[in-house]
Amino acid sequence: MALKLYPLGIQTFERIRREDKLYIDKTEYVYRMAHTSGVYFFLGRPRRFGKSLLVSTFQSYFEGRKDLFNGLAIERLEKEWTEYPVLHFDMSGGKHMNPQQLEEYLGYRLKDEETKWGISSPANGTNNRLIDLINTVYRKSGRQVVVLIDEYDAPMLDTVHEKEQLDELRNIMRNFYSPLKFCEAKLRFVFMTGITKFSQLSIFSELNNITNISMNDDYAGICGITTDELLTQMSADIDALATETGMDREQTINRLKENYDGYHFSAYSPDVFNPFSLLSCFAEKNFEAYWFSSGTPTYLINMMCKYNVQPADITRVEASASEFDAPTENMPTLMPLLYQSGYITIKGYNKDYNYYTLDVPNKEVRLGLTKALIPYYVSPNTLAVTNMARKIAQALDKCDIDGALTMLQTFLGTVPYCSNANSEGHYQQMLYVIFSLLTDYLVDVEVHTPTGRVDIVMLTKADLYLMEIKLNQTAQAALQQINLKNYRQRFALSGRPITMVGVNFDSNTRNISDWMIEKATSRNS
Template sequence: MISEQKFLNYLKIMPNLPLLPVGEQDFEKIRKRGCVYVDKTEFIFQLISSGGSFFFISRPRRFGKSLLISTIKEIFLGKKNLFEGLFIYDKIEWQSYPVVHLDFSSLDFRGKGLEKAISDKLDDIAQNYQVSLIETTLGSKFAELIQKLHNQANQAVVILIDEYDKPVTDVLETYQNEQAHIHREVLRALYGIIKGNSQYIRFFLLTGITRFTKISLFSDLNNLTDLTFYSDFHNLLGYTQKELEFYFEKHIQNAAKYQNKSTDQLLAEIKEWYNGYSWNARERVYNPFSILRFLTQKEFYNFWFESGTPKFLVQKLKEKLYFNLSQTSISLDSINAFDIDNLNTETLLFQTGYLTISEKDEFGNFLLNYPNKEVEQSMLQYLITAFSENPHSDVNAKKLARAIHNHEFELFEQTLNQLFADIPAEIFLAKKEAYYHSIVFLALKLAGYFVKAEVRTSKGRLDAVLSYQNRIYIFEFKLDESAEKAIEQIHQKKYYQHLDNYAKQIFLVGVNFSSQSKEVEKIIVKEWK
């Protein structure tokens, strides 16, 4: 965070800059206030002119989905004056359509109950259009609203639904699976009437974070075109590198001046921190929330993570001893499905934005990795705190960094023991070798080292490999056995064989943990090459 004096000094040199729409998702307000708007209307023009009418797109939170919905709403309300200077301004015949806009992030479904909250919202929309509804069941009322709006205006209706999955994902985060099923059935009743009323609908867009399996929610919406992995619309949400440098040029120049860096140097750091999200393994985009917050604050920080702590997700990872998130492989079928009763960890990590697509193989499978430094650092911190139950684990990670840097394994052992010291005895005794392995791996990653866990070789799987400067460390962990046995296993399995071609010193590190003393019982370090 910036110091007060640094901020005051910056205010003296800060010129008049266009306003940044930090936290603002209302297109009309953004345009009327003169805020920076990254023009996405060429994509919207292609979408509404494509011949299709029913669309779905999923993206992680804070990715601009609500602003997209708001922009499309103003287009279909015929507010041409708001779009002057934008791509779509002279590309369409401007006319007004009746619009049904449901934003589940703003519905009071926790207080009223989901069905009542939706029903009240439909009544409000009907009242705004001076339409009376007589149906009482949710699906029937929605169908009645669509048909009456169509008849009243003699125009097809536009339906925009934002954060459609929030009533389900919110209760899942508090382990209320039964309530999630109830909410899913309410939503199915609502969405189930869409296909049967398609003759009354000009345009339909559904946005959310997750994509439920077809058998659970989308079975009645099988006429949807899913844009999530559609390359032509990959950049519909998020900022590309070109957009960042064009629309925020002055803000970037001033942030560079503020940090006393060149523009090129700052852009490289911004890219490392906030770029990297991909749904096709080719193009990369920035999360708008993080970029806008950075350009406002002008300091690198974990903005996106701070806007929502993934307690539910971290708990799931801890329960499964799932700590090595990078380089995760997943099939297209798995990455594209969200099942309430069988939550796939990789699917959850991808759809919620903690992992993104880094590569795609010839069979259509995806390799997932952290999108950027912001997400990786924050996730590692949450994970090591959860696994070690030690809120000061970042301090220990810095000590580990110094120990590796100086090749001081006495300090390495002391620091690991400090890390383990706060773990309750009952937890320590109940866990297996993988538990201690996970904490060491996370600490080393948090310390900033290039380390791989559970590396497969032709003769087995070694626990961890760390590469630093001219050194490679091969780690083997044991629980209530001996460090000597760990070294012996490395030799027996010849874990170092695949490293023969590296012109580096190779060290074999055997570590034995004691569940009784809650400590590292012994570390042996031997140079092999």
């Protein structure tokens, strides 16, 4: 059986169904939401996670396009197929605009709908025009109106932390959305998607009854591709990819999981794959960083600097939902932006104490973030750093930590001085970035033990390294700290030989001055 083509770049449900391209069936979610209590719904998901396709699916459903849903889950659920008038506003084109340009953009979006409904002399002001539009559609159709707003926050994303400009754009959007509350009796269903979460007071000042399904267990798999959907609806695709890449089915699934899985959007969410990366991998027959490379993280890196977030701070964070599923315009930490943008995700939930564990979702994001951080923590020459990391990995695969440190010392001698290289923390973060490029290794910093913390722990294919870093002291002093605190006992059950490494940096040369290596004996471990 021939495989269906993948709908990369296609966000229109009708086109995917007409052209018989692959569609992962999300229509049971559509039916459930359309038949639950409430009128107003909001869903937040990262970019390229299928939000626009979901909005388009809702449009086809509410327009009564039954023929497009043949063979899908909703076909056995829906019995009436009532046709409603739909107003669809796509805000994704409203980026990088000043207030005047944004007003004009909203005017054009309204004009598209006004023309369909015969409004030739619109009122003044976008909010008055939306009120008139809803009233006209309700009167002419004789039915309640469905309003779909895709990427509601797009006009404000670029200025979310530039208060003066944000306030202007936010006021424009609040004015535009205000009729949604005023016209409630004439609305059947309102669905909004976005990436970030703005406070209701700032955007929907009067719309206080929005149902936010972003962290609802029942809708955790509404966007993206779950493991179950991959294994059932794309089973033949997995076999084809396995054949193409020379792996067996189980190896292929594990490789897909390692690179593109790992997202969770609620306490009891199923595993969710990044749909853009997953489908791109199947289409290209290659395991590349498709999602990460499709959007520049420059803004994110700048925000990390603004909030003084270190690279290692992103991993294994414990927080309550109110600390990450929170409005981004006045956030005290970077966590809400990292979570809502998809750079960290839920990895665990503690029901007893009601907190979540957050971490980078998968290898694609981890490596992408690490490479993006290289110019800020190591060297502007990203290519040289990745090549050096590759050589270090080859040395470590041979259990040659001495050779790896020699290569690192030689390389750092070529790196221009940076202004903030006056603390042990700087060198710890620098080594964390470099070692995180070693794709098959696990690297962590500030790892707690019963008697202290280890600066860097690195699990390679053959060894477990405990690394202590000093500045303007000696490698012997660093190694003694490991021995004195007996860090190795904490890791004795790892099953790997334990190697302790003391490294000293010199603030004058901004380089490693000396190091000492000691293998843990069976008596010590």
